[in-house]
Amino acid sequence: MAYAPLERSRIEGGLCKSCGSPRGDDGTSIRCRRCADEAAEKSQAHRDKMRASRLCIDCRSVSDTAYCGECRDKRSHHRKARKARKEKLGQCYDCTGDRLATTIYCLKHWAENTARNQFRSSSYATQLLELAERQNWKCYYTGQPLTPGLDMSLDHKIAKADPDYPGDFAFDNVVWTTRQLNAVKGAMSAGDFIAFCKAVADNAPGVDGRGYAPDEARTIHLRLAA
Ligand SMILES: [Zn+2]
Numbered sequence: 288m289a290y291a292p293l294e295r296s297r298i299e300g301g302l303c304k305s306c307g308s309p310r311g312d313d314g315t316s317i318r319c320r321r322c323a324d325e326a327a328e329k330s331q332a333h334r335d336k337m338r339a340s341r342l343c344i345d346c347r348s349v350s351d352t353a354y355c356g357e358c359r360d361k362r363s364h365h366r367k368a369r370k371a372r373k374e375k376l377g378q379c380y381d382c383t384g385d386r387l388a389t390t391i392y393c394l395k396h397w398a399e400n401t402a403r404n405q406f407r408s409s410s411y412a413t414q415l416l417e418l419a420e421r422q423n424w425k426c427y428y429t430g431q432p433l434t435p436g437l438d439m440s441l442d443h444k445i446a447k448a449d450p451d452y453p454g455d456f457a458f459d460n461v462v463w464t465t466r467q468l469n470a471v472k473g474a475m476s477a478g479d480f481i482a483f484c485k486a487v488a489d490n491a492p493g494v495d496g497r498g499y500a501p502d503e504a505r506t507i508h509l510r511l512a513a
Pocket residue numbers: 303304305306307308318319320321322323
């Protein structure tokens with residue numbers, strides 16, 4: 288994936304690779320927003336066309352899968368080599384910036400990838416970072432610290448199954464949580480989940496003198512195991 292000299296000098300100068308106008312700072316890395324959207328559209332149209340005619344996206348040979356075996360191998364080899372090279376340099380997989388200790392990306396590209404996975408567009412990256420800032424990088428429910436790439440999960444306060452679910456792109460319904468918390472919360476809406484946690488706290492053995500205190504329970508368990 289080498290760039291032509293003109294393209295390279297534009298990219299390094301903070302300009303759009305395709306049209307040479309300033310890139311701005313809205314999440315694009317080699318093109319201005321307009322050219323980036325155009326290129327994404329073109330690429331998607333090409334992919335759709337190749338898929339419909341059962342041709343490999345890269346080499347246009349007949350293929351039942353998106354890429355023929357040879358192109359799939361080439362792509363995987365390229366990805367692995369790039370990953371290894373970037374790791375050695377301590378660089379982000381997508382740019383020359385420093386990578387975070389917990390991911391192969393810098394903060395910006397971690398956010399872009401998360402946005403792409405979650406909302407099918409990297410353009411929501413800024414919103415995700417701003418949300419984390421507003422939460423002081425702490426879990427919305429537990430207040431536990433959040434680490435990008437390690438322990439962050441997006442939760443919908445009003446769950447998808449709820450008839451009042453405001454839609455995937457309603458950002459006032461989205462909060463950052465730890466992965467563990469989100470796994471426990473599952474398909475519950477925030478109110479139900481908090482009531483559920485209260486019920487556990489109030490009723491579980493070892494609380495309020497009902498049932499065993501945790502230490503006592505452990506002693507009994509050890510005695511039974513012996
Ligand atoms: Zn452009």
